[in-house]
Amino acid sequence: MKGFGTDEKTLIHVLVSKDALQVDVLRAAYKKEHGRDLIADIASETGGNLEEVLLAMVRGPLAQDCHVLRTGMAGPGTDEEALNDVLLGRSNADMAAIKACYTKTYRRNLEADLKSELSMKTERLFLMVVAGTRAESSAPVVPQQVEQDVLEIYKATEGKTGTDELLVCQILSSRNDAQIGAIAQLYEQKYRRSLEAVIKAEFSGHMERALLHQLRTGTDRAGRDASLLEDSMAGMGTKERLLLNRAVRAHWDKTHMQRVKAAYRAKFHKDLGASIRNETSGDFEAALLGVIGE
Structure with missing residues (x-):
């Protein structure tokens, strides 16, 4: 490539060292020059997984999130993990930006696409999420509200025959991270069972994974992302696109990435970089290691 040379290692080094603003400046300068x-x-100059990593870096966090969403809903089937990763646990400002970018880029309505891809109560959950009506991060944790939420969740799950899924969805989709963390803590204190265990027992499939994602965002965001990275490498074969999307998403916040790596080491007793070296190779390996800061 003119301006970079044809050395993939140069491309990797230049792109993974930039933050989102610097990437925008680089794209503009490249276009001008x-x-x-x-x-x-x-x-045109790269291919395969290396191309996907580099394009994810050049798009920047917002456009890449929209790309992952569109790719996850295009064609037959739905990439449920893509929807979870991009949409769950986001701030209202994030959600507004994602919806606007999605419409501008693809001339499509995100809510309409979700309705066409999902069904029943999982569809209702995601429509709650993209409505962008969570408590703002500045909203305080009010003990009385936490107690009420804990009671409502108990009555909707363990405290009744059957499960009121939508009530649990409504609470986890409308509270901020600190409030969700407080709900989880009080629930375990009061009922001697973790809220995570309750969700695993009362829900299944995509709904279970989505609610766990929301819960873990409030209780341990770094641990959540460490587990997501491990899940993309665990078992037979590596889910390479899932791995690169998750690594790049964490990359944009350097402090968070360091917390994710520490959480990964604590949870799985190995280094994230070592796992990536074991599961990938060549330029793709080099790019991912650069993305995680190694």
Whole structure:
């Protein structure tokens, strides 16, 4: 590539060292100097998983989130993990930006696409989520509200025959992270059972995974992301696109990435970098190691 040379290692080094703002500046400078689009040039000069990592970096966090959503809903089937990773646990400002970018980029409505891909109560959950009506992060933890939420969740799950799924969805989709953390703590104190265990017992499938994602965002975000990275490498074969999307998403917040790596080491008794080396190779391995700061 003109301006970078054809050395993939140079491309990797240049791109993984940039934050989101610097990437935008780089794209503009490349366009001004060469009269070419950096994304188009990377797509023409690279391929496979390396191309996907580099394009994810050049798109930046918002456009990449929208790309993951659209890819996850295009064609037959639905990539449920993509929907969970991008949409769950986000702030209202994030959600507004994602919806606007999705519409601008693809000339499609995110809510309409979710309705076409999901059904029944899982569809209702995601429509609650994309409505963007969570308590703001600045909203306080009010003990009386926490007690009420804990009681409502108990009555909707363990305290009745059957489960009122939508009530649990409504609570976890409308509270901020600190409030969810307080709910989880009080629930375990009061009923001697973790809320995570309750969700695993009372829900299944996509709904279970989505609610656990929301819960873990409030109780241990770094641990959540460490587990998601491990899940993308565990078992037979590595889910490479899932791995790279999750690694790149964590990459944009350097402090959070360090917390994720520490949580990964604590939970799985191995280093994230070592796992990536074991599961990938070549330029893809080098790019992912750069993404996680190694």
